[in-house]
Amino acid sequence: MSGYKNFAVVGAGSTGSFIIRQLLKEKATGIVDNVVVLTREGSKTTVDGDAKLIPVDYSNKESIKNALVGVDVVISTLASTVLHLQVGLAEAAKEAGAKLFVPSEFGARTEGATEGFLGFKANIQNQLRAVGLPYTLFYTGGFADYLWTPAFGLDVTSGKVSIGGKGDRQNPYTSRVDIARYVSYILTRLPAEQLNNRSFTMVGDRKSFNEIFKEYEAKTGKKLEVTYIPVSELDARLATNPRDIYAFLHKFWSSGPDPKKENDNHLYPDWNPSPLIDHLPVA
Ligand SMILES: NC(=O)c1ccc[n+]([C@@H]2O[C@H](COP(=O)([O-])OP(=O)(O)OC[C@H]3O[C@@H](n4cnc5c(N)ncnc54)[C@H](OP(=O)(O)O)[C@@H]3O)[C@@H](O)[C@H]2O)c1
Incomplete structure (x- = not known):
């Protein structure tokens, strides 16, 4: 079975913009069918290329669901100050029929962390698990x-x-260009069952x-x-x-x-x- 083809990226910021650009490269070669980008209503975010920018109200589930129609994978690249929004996002994604949620990790390993910023991300993961939509975590280092x-x-x-x-x-450490290449490759080439509820560490x-x-x-x-x-x-x-x-x-x-030292680069x-x-x- 081939990988996913329809993506939503949430937040086209300093990390998301690289992932969007890479997914659009994959779209140009036919690996990806569609890329939508969710943004706050009133945000000045713009995207270059063949991606549809959809303003949403993160406090309104219907607004998010409407934006996610036809989307297989939701990749959150939300800022670390608003990671709590991901729980409502994942609930809406599940109801809209998405198959996979990628939370905004993109740093050090957080599973099992209990304190500080890493503990905060781990706590969000626990809430996402309770939503019941399969998830994939990407660890990148700095x-x-x-x-x-x-x-x-x-x-x-x-x-x-x-x-x-x-x-x-x-x-x-991993550069954002290389992070985007790795994330895009894994999500589009690996079969869905190899992505569900697991983490990938790139170095x-x-x-x-x-x-x-x-x-x-x-x-x-x-x-x-x-x-x-x-x-x-x-x-x-x-x-x-x-x-x-x-x-x-x-x-x-x-x-x-x-x-x-172990990583998943070989994939x-x-x-x-x-x-x-x-x-x-x-x-
Ligand atoms: N490993 C590292 O060295 C490293 C470095 C930096 C970040 N990170 C991680 O990467 C992830 C993404 O961080 P980032 O720096 O790329 O984020 P960012 O650029 O600061 O923000 C990403 C997007 O979040 C949305 N956003 C911001 N405030 C919001 C609000 N109040 N409500 C709704 N949406 C809001 C914005 O999208 P719109 O304006 O389009 O709505 C923004 O473009 C985080 O998990 C962070 O911890 C890791």
Whole structure:
């Protein structure tokens, strides 16, 4: 049995736009039949290409159901601040006849997590399981093409970076282009029964910050000044402000649950994801 052909992507934001673009490439080659994009009423979202943009009221089940007529797979790429909307979305998708729901994960493994942001995503998963529509989770590690900003202390172009702990923990990363290719391939090529209620872990590259900065220095000939922030300092920041995303991420990268080395890359034999170093900006 072949994979799915009719898709809805919810939220064409920083992750969703890449997935929409890839699904439209698949549509151009006949692998995908139809792509619709759900957006908030009043949003300024636009989509390029052959996808229909449908404004919906997420508080109105009929509005969502109408948008999902004929859709097999609903891929949520909603922002992390509105993940609770996915429960109503999945209920409406089930009633509209969709076969599969892909919640907005696209990060570290969350199944079994009980605390913090990962615990929040795991809690949403439990609510989605109760809806009874089959689901598929995609774990990607950090976005390889998204991290190198002053907001995370990782603006390599400034010559100065800050990292939590000792910088020697290897973490997984995947770029959004490669995430979109992997998600699209798995959902369109694997038979439905291999997708239901399971997770797929993709790993584009796996590096420690010390390793990647060394590669950057070798590639550019520029020396980086690296400041190491003790985990105790990150803990103190989080105690003062639990929403401190900088402290959360650096603590997670340095001393969060150790990401498993196992992955499901082999399910897409021609994937060939780009290495992390290709995504570090060169000033
Ligand atoms: N692994 C990583 O490094 C990493 C990095 C970033 C994000 N992520 C994960 O990727 C997923 C998507 O994040 P993102 O950064 O791509 O999201 P985003 O671009 O911030 O937002 C996605 C879309 O959510 C919709 N949205 C925002 N606020 C809303 C509201 N109040 N009500 C209804 N819809 C709303 C918007 O769509 P419309 O305007 O069209 O309605 C928006 O374009 C999340 O699960 C996040 O945790 C992972």
